[in-house]
Each structure stands twice: as C-alpha cells, then as structure tokens.
Amino acid sequence: MLIFSVFKTLTDQQVTVELKNDLSITGVLKSVDQFLNIRLDNIQVLDAARHPHMMAVKNCFIRGSVVRYVQLPAEHVDTQLLEDATRREAANPSKR
Amino acid sequence: MDSLIPFTTSGSLVDCVDRKMLVILRDGRKLQGVLRSYDQFANLVLEDTVERIYHKNAFADFPRGLFLIRGENVVLLGEIDLDKEDEVPLRQVDYPTLEPYHRAEIEAKKERDEVKAQILFDEQGYSKEGGEGDGY
Numbered sequence: 001m002l003i004f005s006v007f008k009t010l011t012d013q014q015v016t017v018e019l020k021n022d023l024s025i026t027g028v029l030k031s032v033d034q035f036l037n038i039r040l041d042n043i044q045v046l047d048a049a050r051h052p053h054m055m056a057v058k059n060c061f062i063r064g065s066v067v068r069y070v071q072l073p074a075e076h077v078d079t080q081l082l083e084d085a086t087r088r089e090a091a092n093p094s095k096r
Numbered sequence: 097m098d099s100l101i102p103f104t105t106s107g108s109l110v111d112c113v114d115r116k117m118l119v120i121l122r123d124g125r126k127l128q129g130v131l132r133s134y135d136q137f138a139n140l141v142l143e144d145t146v147e148r149i150y151h152k153n154a155f156a157d158f159p160r161g162l163f164l165i166r167g168e169n170v171v172l173l174g175e176i177d178l179d180k181e182d183e184v185p186l187r188q189v190d191y192p193t194l195e196p197y198h199r200a201e202i203e204a205k206k207e208r209d210e211v212k213a214q215i216l217f218d219e220q221g222y223s224k225e226g227g228e229g230d231g232y
Contacts, residue, residue, distance in 0.1 A: 021120075021124070032103060033105050035105070039108040052155070057177065061108060061109060062171070063167065063170045066172070
C-alpha cells in the first residue's frame with residue numbers, strides 16, 4: 001500500500017516505465033491504481049524506430065503486472081520519509 | 097471532476113470507451129479496435145478488431161472481429177490519436193504479402209532469445225523462466 005501511496009504523490013510528474021518486453025515509455029503519470037496499473041499521457045517511446053506501432057499513440061494504460069521498472073524523478077521522492085514510513089508499517093503491520 | 101474519480105482501473109479507463117485503441121498482448125500481437133467494455137482486471141472487449149503486423153516500413157491488417165481479452169494477457173492499452181495516425185510514415189500492404197516476413201522475424205527473435213537464455217543459464221547462473229513466462 002505504501003508504494004501505491006508513493007505513486008499517487010507522483011501524479012503529473014514525468015516518469016519512465018520499462019516493460020518486461022523491453023519497451024520503455026516516458027510520459028506524464030496521470031493515474032495509478034491498487035495493482036500499480038499506470039496511466040501515462042503525452043508519451044514518448046525510447047527507440048521509437050523499433051516500435052512503429054506506438055507512433056500514433058499519445059496516451060496509454062499499462063497493466064501493472066508487465067512493468068519491470070519505473071524511473072521516478074528523484075527530487076519528488078522523499079526517501080527519508082519513505083524509509084521512516086516503511087519502518088512504521090513493518091513495526092505495526094495491523095494498521096494497513 | 098477528474099479528482100472525483102478514485103484511483104481504480106475503472107476510473108482510469110472510463111474515458112477510453114468507444115475510442116479506437118491499440119492493445120499489445122503478452123505474446124507480442126498488436127490489435128486495434130474500438131474499446132467497448134473493461135473491468136478491474138483489465139479484461140477488455142474490443143469491437144471491429146484488426147490484428148496489425150509490421151515489417152520495416154510496411155504494415156498489414158488482418159480482420160479479426162470481436163474480442164474479449166483476458167486481462168492477464170494485456171501489456172498495454174494505447175489511445176490512437178486519429179490525427180497522428182494519418183501522419184504515420186508507413187505504407188499498407190496486403191496481409192498475405194507481409195505475413196511471411198513477419199513470421200520470419202518472430203522466428204528469428206525466438207531463436208535469439210533462446211540463445212540468450214541459454215547463455216544466461218550456462219554462464220551467468222540465472223534460472224530458466226517458467227512455462228507460463230513473459231516470453232513476449
């Protein structure tokens with residue numbers, strides 16, 4: 001749930017999502033749900049020449065289960081706060 | 097209004113209904129059709145679907161009809177910008193013309209991936225991927 005909350009705070013930021021089929025998409029994070037499905041607006045595909053089918057696509061929905069990595073803007077993630085929250089959750093697993 | 101829709105699959109896909117969408121499946125297929133319905137697992141209903149194959153700067157369509165796609169097979173659902181679609185610098189050819197090239201490409205990729213997996217297994221200590229894999 002913590003990671004979901006982190007993603008929610010990052011809406012409207014630019015992120016890069018790498019999928020398990022090696023497709024990398026950069027776009028503005030529009031929404032994320034409890035499965036970490038991701039909605040990106042205004043997308044750009046890395047190595048677009050290799051992925052001609054993406055040329056006419058501007059917004060997309062990515063199923064959470066096929067995501068390998070998400071690159072986040074470091075300046076918008078407070079890792080110290082996240083670390084504290086993780087410890088708190090680990091110490092207190094009932095309060096989810 | 098946007099902020100009133102909760103963070104759910106349904107909340108994020110509602111504006112895609114009745115639009116022309118691109119769906120990429122886990123086996124690498126690319127489908128284009130009109131999104132008619134969906135649910136929280138990203139199960140999708142696509143109407144007037146065509147399967148589109150690509151090779152170099154050519155593409156071809158094969159009409160497939162109505163699809164109900166089980167969500168676990170979905171990689172990506174993209175909204176097709178109809179203006180941008182007209183500017184795509186690819187030419188359309190007959191499906192039977194392109195299909196052999198497309199199939200050869202898939203075979204070549206499969207072979208490459210197998211070689212890669214074998215090297216990772218033999219020399220790098222990686223485990224093999226399971227049967228129900230991500231081999232798309």
